[in-house]
Amino acid sequence: MKNILRGLNVYLIGMMGSGKTTVGELLAKKIHYRFLDTDAIIEKITHKTINQIFAQEGESSFRTLESNILKEVSAYIRTVIATGGGIIMSQDNWSHLRDGMIIWLDVPVDVLVKRLANDDTRPLLHQEDLTAKLTDLREKRESLYQQADIILNISDQDTPEDIVEKLLREIPFHVKPEFNPDLN
Numbered sequence: 001m002k003n004i005l006r007g008l009n010v011y012l013i014g015m016m017g018s019g020k021t022t023v024g025e026l027l028a029k030k031i032h033y034r035f036l037d038t039d040a041i042i043e044k045i046t047h048k049t050i051n052q053i054f055a056q057e058g059e060s061s062f063r064t065l066e067s068n069i070l071k072e073v074s075a076y077i078r079t080v081i082a083t084g085g086g087i088i089m090s091q092d093n094w095s096h097l098r099d100g101m102i103i104w105l106d107v108p109v110d111v112l113v114k115r116l117a118n119d120d121t122r123p124l125l126h127q128e129d130l131t132a133k134l135t136d137l138r139e140k141r142e143s144l145y146q147q148a149d150i151i152l153n154i155s156d157q158d159t160p161e162d163i164v165e166k167l168l169r170e171i172p173f174h175v176k177p178e179f180n181p182d183l184n
C-alpha cells in the first residue's frame with residue numbers, strides 16, 4: 001500500500017462523530033504512515049480547546065487557524081490527516097486537500113446523533129435539537145463531501161477495523177495515474 005500511494009497524503013473528511021480520528025489512526029498504522037489531526041494540532045498550538053477558541057475568538061478565527069494548519073500539513077508526505085468536519089467549506093482548503101487522496105466517511109445522521117448525544121467538545125452542537133442541527137449541517141455540506149475521491153458509506157455495525165479493511169481494498173482503485181506512473 002505504501003508503494004501504491006507513493007507517499008501521497010490521505011485526508012479523511014466527514015461530519016463530526018464520523019470516526020475520522022479513530023479510523024485515521026488505525027489506517028496510518030496499517031500503511032505505516034504518520035497520523036495527524038487538524039483539531040488536535042490547533043488545540044496544541046493555541047493551548048486552548050476548540051470550545052474555548054469558538055467562545056473567545058469566534059468561528060471565523062478558528063477557520064483561519066484550520067486553514068493555516070491544513071496548508072502546513074499538506075507539505076508533509078506519507079501522512080494520514082483527520083480533518084475537522086467543516087474544513088470542506090472553504091474553497092481555498094480544497095487546493096490543499098486535492099494534493100492528496102480524499103476519503104469521505106459517510107455516516108448517517110441517526111448514527112452520529114447516538115455517538116454525539118453526550119459530547120460537549122463540539123461548539124456547533126451546543127443546542128437542544130441535535131438531530132435537527134446535524135441534519136442541517138449535513139445538508140449544507142453534502143455536495144462538498146461528495147467531491148471526495150472515495151466515499152465510504154458506513155453503518156452502525158461497521159467497526160473501525162472493518163472500515164480500514166474496506167479502505168485498504170478501495171484505495172488502489174483511486175490512485176490517480178499522475179501519482180503512480182506504474183498504473184499508466
Ligand code: S3P
Pocket residue numbers: 014015016017020039050083084085086087121122123124
Ligand atoms: C467542526 C468539527 C469539529 C471541529 C469544530 C467544527 C465542524 O471537528 O473542527 O468543532 O464544523 O463540523 P470534528 O469533525 O473532528 O468533530
